[in-house]
Amino acid sequence: MIKVKVSLRPIVSNINLPTVLKTTILPGDSIESIIIATQLGEIFYIRNGVVGTFLDIRSRIIKLGANRGGYDERGLVGLAFHPEFNYNGLFYLHYSVAGTQGPGALSQSFTPNPCDPRTLSLKWINRENQYDHIDTVEEWALQPNSQPQKQRTLLNLRRPFFNHNGVNSLNFSPETGKLVLTTGDGGSGYDPFNLSQDNMEIAGKIIEIDVTYNALIDNPPVVTRFDEIPIPIQKMLTVIAKGVRNIPGISYQRYYNQYIKYVGNVGQDLVESIFSFIYYNPIPVTQLIQDSLQKFEPSQEGFINLGWRGWEGAFPTSIISGCSANPTLDEKTITYYNEAVKTSVLRLQPLTSYYHKDPRPDKFEGSALTGVQPYMGNEIPNLTGSVVFTDFVRSEESQPPARGVLAYTRIRTDCKLNDYSVIETDYNFGSQSSFYVSLGSNLDNTRLYLGVYGSTNVSDGNQGTVFEIIS
Numbered sequence: 001m002i003k004v005k006v007s008l009r010p011i012v013s014n015i016n017l018p019t020v021l022k023t024t025i026l027p028g029d030s031i032e033s034i035i036i037a038t039q040l041g042e043i044f045y046i047r048n049g050v051v052g053t054f055l056d057i058r059s060r061i062i063k064l065g066a067n068r069g070g071y072d073e074r075g076l077v078g079l080a081f082h083p084e085f086n087y088n089g090l091f092y093l094h095y096s097v098a099g100t101q102g103p104g105a106l107s108q109s110f111t112p113n114p115c116d117p118r119t120l121s122l123k124w125i126n127r128e129n130q131y132d133h134i135d136t137v138e139e140w141a142l143q144p145n146s147q148p149q150k151q152r153t154l155l156n157l158r159r160p161f162f163n164h165n166g167v168n169s170l171n172f173s174p175e176t177g178k179l180v181l182t183t184g185d186g187g188s189g190y191d192p193f194n195l196s197q198d199n200m201e202i203a204g205k206i207i208e209i210d211v212t213y214n215a216l217i218d219n220p221p222v223v224t225r226f227d228e229i230p231i232p233i234q235k236m237l238t239v240i241a242k243g244v245r246n247i248p249g250i251s252y253q254r255y256y257n258q259y260i261k262y263v264g265n266v267g268q269d270l271v272e273s274i275f276s277f278i279y280y281n282p283i284p285v286t287q288l289i290q291d292s293l294q295k296f297e298p299s300q301e302g303f304i305n306l307g308w309r310g311w312e313g314a315f316p317t318s319i320i321s322g323c324s325a326n327p328t329l330d331e332k333t334i335t336y337y338n339e340a341v342k343t344s345v346l347r348l349q350p351l352t353s354y355y356h357k358d359p360r361p362d363k364f365e366g367s368a369l370t371g372v373q374p375y376m377g378n379e380i381p382n383l384t385g386s387v388v389f390t391d392f393v394r395s396e397e398s399q400p401p402a403r404g405v406l407a408y409t410r411i412r413t414d415c416k417l418n419d420y421s422v423i424e425t426d427y428n429f430g431s432q433s434s435f436y437v438s439l440g441s442n443l444d445n446t447r448l449y450l451g452v453y454g455s456t457n458v459s460d461g462n463q464g465t466v467f468e469i470i471s
Contacts, residue, residue, distance in 0.1 A: 001421035004382045004408065008427035008450065008467040012051055015464040016040045018451035020168050021440025024081040027089055027142060032442055034449065036466055039075035039458050040064065041095065055140075055148045062096040062133055070457025073163040073187075074133055078170035080179060082211070089142035090151070092179055092211070094169045096159075100134035105160035110192040112319065112335050120336065124160055124186075124193040127224055131158045134222055135165060137181060139211065154209060154233070156222040157202060160195075161187025164266075168249030168371070168438065175252065175259045178208040178238075182263070184246040189268060190317070190335065191309040196243050197343070199288050199298065200225045204308065206241040206250060206263065208282055226285045227292065234289065238282035241304035243311075243347060248438075253374035253387075253445065260411065262351075262387055264369040265306050265313065269320050270332075272369040273306075273313030273350040274389060276411060280304050300346055307347030310339030314350055314417065330357075351387070352409040352418045356395055364405050364422055365396040371439025375408075377446035380471045386410050388423070388448060388469075390436040401429065404436025404452065406469070427467070437464075 011034065020037035026045065034046040041058035044051055057076065064072040078094025085091060105124050113119045124130070137155040140148050159165060164184030171180050185196040185204040196204025202224060215232035223229050226237070246266040253260040255278075264274045281302025291298045309317055317340065318332040334340065354366050371390040375383045386408040393402045406423040429452075438451035447468060454463035 001408075001410075001419060002382050003421065003424065004380070005424045005426065006380060006383075006406070007470050008425055009470050011046060011449070011466045011468055012036065012044070013465045014462045015044070015466070016042060016461055017453050017458050018438050018464050018466055019075070019077055020079045021438055021449040021451055021466060022079070022081070023442040023447075025086040027086055029086070034466075035079070035081070036451075037076050037079040038464070039072075039077070041076045043076075043079065057093070057095065060095065060098055062098050062100060065457055065459035068162070070455075070459035072458045073165055073167075075458065077165050077167050078137070078181070080170035080172050083172055083174070083177060085142075090211075091140050091142070091148075092138065092154075092170050093140060094135060094137050094166070094181065096165065097134045097136050102129070102131040102133060104132045104162070105130045105186075106188065106192065110188045110190060112190050112192075114319070114333060114335060114337070122192050124195070124224070127158060131160055132162045132187070133159055135159055137170070137209075152214075152218065153220055154211075154236070155181075155202075155229075156220055157183070158222050158224045159186060159203075160193070163187040164246040166247055166249070168440070169247075171250050173208065173252065173259075174254070176208060179211050180240070180250050181207045181209060182244065182247045182249055183207065185244060185308065191245065194309055194339070196245065196308050197310075197339070199239075199242065200227055200292055202226060204242055204244045205239055206244060206247070206304070208238045208240060210236045227289045229285070231286075234285045237285040239285060239288060240280055240282045241306060243306035243308045243343070245306075245308040245312075248369060248371050251373050251441070251445075253376065260374070262372050262374060263306070264372040264389065265308060266369050267356070268312050268317060269356060270315050270318060271313040271353045271355050272366050272391065273353045274369070274372055274387065274409065275306060275348050276351040276387075277304055277348060305343060305347045307343050310336045310341075310343045311347055313353045316340040350417060351411065352420050354391070354407070354420060362422070364391070364394050364407070366391040366405070367395045368392040370404075370437055373439050373441045373448060374445050375441070375448055376444065377448075379446075380469070383408055383423075388439065389420075390439045390450065392437065393435050400433060401431055402433040402435060403429070404434055406436070406450070
């Protein structure tokens with residue numbers, strides 16, 4: 001693939017960790033404003049080079065980074081503007097709610113053991129007490145006086161662990177006009193309770209929400225499963241996909257009169273993967289519940305399955321341990337063999353993958369996928385029509401300062417797994433670490449924005465910079 005070089009143009013600096021980067025047209029405007037949401041709960045707009053506060057919900061956000069040395073994956077993780085936001089002022093938030101801290105679903109860290117069936121069939125029990133926190137998905141409206149106000153709560157979700165809540169988890173589909181919610185598998189590692197493959201579990205799914213339907217329920221109950229949701233809200237929901245581990249949102253690329261959908265699945269220990277699809281057959285939640293009651297497996301035709309937890313991208317999920325005879329080598333043991341077999345022909349194959357260990361000189365060793373965006377602009381000609389993605393930090397660079405990485409791939413006409421190429425940048429971060437934490441675009445995917453943070457800890461304040469990626 002062609003080697004591509006780009007420049008990074010700083011847009012705003014000294015902000016908290018930027019989780020969502022988008023543009024929208026504010027009511028009364030005719031031009032797009034850049035919108036930046038931070039994990040701590042701030043939402044900024046940039047219009048004509050001026051930075052302003054759109055909304056500050058820090059008081060609504062759970063206390064972050066208190067118990068893990070500053071690292072956290074909770075907070076404000078989703079923001080989406082209604083396609084008619086310019087007229088109706090509606091937008092949507094996904095965040096972890098203040099005051100909902102729980103003990104977690106397990107008393108100790110989880111590692112599956114293929115020799116111990118008990119570790120392969122754990123159940124999440126006593127959910128009302130054994131959970132980490134509660135996430136909420138809300139509808140807000142920008143009032144005529146430009147003050148946003150909450151309108152209604154769409155979902156209240158109880159989460160088993162602190163991590164894998166998704167990031168950039170709310171996006172509107174230009175194809176259906178519905179709000180798309182992407183949920184991680186609940187956290188820990190290796191999906192201890194196999195929530196991602198269970199049709200009744202909300203965790204580990206890609207869900208469409210019909211926001212035109214008003215369920216007339218002001219404060220829905222806190223739930224973990226679809227069959228716990230009140231029936232009027234069930235009718236708003238369809239499920240696009242399951243088998244999700246953790247996902248940095250969904251993005252869309254117009255292709256003639258269709259849309260190619262892109263999603264990334266963050267890996268466990270081996271590989272990070274990007275998937276693409278055009279056709280899909282979403283299943284109404286009411287149908288999933290009815291099928292479950294009748295112990296009937298719903299049709300898999302056109303229903304997307306990313307394969308987790310049996311598969312990590314193109315590989316059966318594995319446990320890695322050192323080789324005692326050769327410390328430079330690793331032994332890899334298939335973790336969930338039966339599940340890998342069961343889902344082998346049902347899962348979607350990745351568009352591209354990159355690896356945590358890769359001996360090839362022109363590649364990089366990744367750690368966590370943090371964004372996937374198609375690029376349809378002309379300013380960077382060698383990237384036009386490509387799919388750009390970001391990784392949190394190059395794992396092969398063990399010495400500070402840490403560096404994130406940009407890369408790109410393309411759709412192959414033969415639909416086979418494609419390779420990727422690293423995108424070189426000319427920005428000099430000096431001695432400062434630069435973790436690439438988010439990737440975003442404008443409304444027609446002709447501009448790309450990169451969120452960079454100087455620390456792995458959300459509690460380290462004001463170390464964020466948002467760049468535009470330019471030629």
